[in-house]
Amino acid sequence: MLSFYAKELRPPFSIMLTEHDTLSRRCPMLGHEVAFSYCRRPGQEIPCSRMFDCWWEAIDIQAFVADNYSEEIQNAMIQPPKPKILSLIEIIEQARKTT
Ligand code: SF4
Numbered sequence: 583m584l585s586f587y588a589k590e591l592r593p594p595f596s597i598m599l600t601e602h603d604t605l606s607r608r609c610p611m612l613g614h615e616v617a618f619s620y621c622r623r624p625g626q627e628i629p630c631s632r633m634f635d636c637w638w639e640a641i642d643i644q645a646f647v648a649d650n651y652s653e654e655i656q657n658a659m660i661q662p663p664k665p666k667i668l669s670l671i672e673i674i675e676q677a678r679k680t681t
Pocket residue numbers: 607608609610611612616620621624630631632633634636
């Protein structure tokens with residue numbers, strides 16, 4: 583299980599996890615406006631891997647991620663995405679197990 587939060591924040595300069603939640607922008611994947619809070623938790627515990635590309639102009643996204651997420655999460659965020667066929671196979675296998 584991944585450890586979600588950084589063990590040591592860097593007070594007094596740490597950025598609160600929810601500090602930017604009300605910011606919004608057009609999502610290049612979904613094609614509509616999304617709040618930063620969605621980018622933090624896009625239906626999974628790990629933030630969207632595109633956060634660095636999408637938010638670097640608006641906020642100090644590097645510092646935000648470094649302050650709020652463990653090294654494991656940060657490493658998971660920079661992993662290349664799985665090929666779609668592998669994701670589909672995993673979904674099919676999970677469906678078979680639950681039926
Ligand atoms: S970080 Fe992800 S969810 Fe957020 S706008 Fe970018 S692509 Fe969309």
